[in-house]
Amino acid sequence: MAQFGIIGHKGRMGQAIAAAIEEKGHDFRVGVDMGGDPKPLLDQCDVVVDFSSPAALKTNLEAAKAAGIPILIGTTGLEEEHFVLLAEASKAIPVLQTGNTSLGVTLLAHLVKEAAAALDPDWDIEVLEMHHRMKVDAPSGTAKLLGEAAAEARGVDLSDAMDSGRHGQTGARREGAIGFATLRGGTVAGEHSVIFAGLEERITLSHSAENRMIFARGAVRGAEWLLGKAAGRYSMEDVLDL
Known part of the structure; x- marks a missing residue:
């Protein structure tokens, strides 16, 4: 004990x-x-x-x-x-x-790293997260953790690749960007998805937290x-x- x-x-x-x-x-x-x-x-x-x-x-x-x-x-x-x-x-x-103590999220980050390393750079990476309305920081620490896993696998710095401020006339997606989208509302404990978008196909790796x-x-x-x-x-x- x-x-x-x-x-x-x-x-x-x-x-x-x-x-x-x-x-x-x-x-x-x-x-x-x-x-x-x-x-x-x-x-x-x-x-x-x-x-x-x-x-x-x-x-x-x-x-x-x-x-x-x-x-x-x-x-x-x-x-x-x-x-x-x-x-x-x-x-x-x-x-x-850590940005997230969930064992499931830890495994998810590992899988994201493996996928980002295995897929060609023309597979775009987007991180989507949703949390309860009271959360004060964005993107979440978990979203950043997942983005860092993808960036590490691709040999880039997340601070250079991160794109989390899309609004208005943004132009075409920046090559090599790791995009982030943030949703807030209700009592959601935590939802995270990492989307690998290729030519005419997508892979989505996700984790849902049902209780803190x-x-x-x-x-x-x-x-x-x-x-x-x-x-x-x-x-x-x-x-x-x-």
Whole structure:
């Protein structure tokens, strides 16, 4: 049985993770929320899961380093500056950061990478996602994760290939672009599709999240896997040994 800390534990994902921790027979020891200082609390934990906000990432990483415990980060909306912080922290502790903790999405990203590598560049790639009306960032972290999988397979940088701002007279589709379309509404937990559009044929790889507990269970699975690992940067693909 491991002692878990959750940063952002009063949020919807935090509550789901607490339930998943109990479901797996672990101990939810510490919860930290906005304005709380995690540093004096994480000494009680074996591992911490962070689903808070990008603004809190630096403080949370410093707290995990001070406690000498692994951290799994499922916070989305991260920018380049945050990835620098993650790389620095991973020199001292095990760090797993992902745009989606679902095991199904992890496998989907793997399949997207394989498809993008196997298909010729004249197959256009489009990423479509839909989430509930309360989601604040777009495209979703999962959509970016899938786009990054496709970009990596094609040997390009997603920041160069990404096309997510189509409106008005855009002209023909840019060669080599990886397109993104975002939908928001209702209570959708998460829908993602990657479309490979060739000449007179299409392949669509999709994942549907029916309940946020799939993300919570995946986060707990990832946190369990981090226990006992050496300092370093890890992904959900490592958890599934893909």
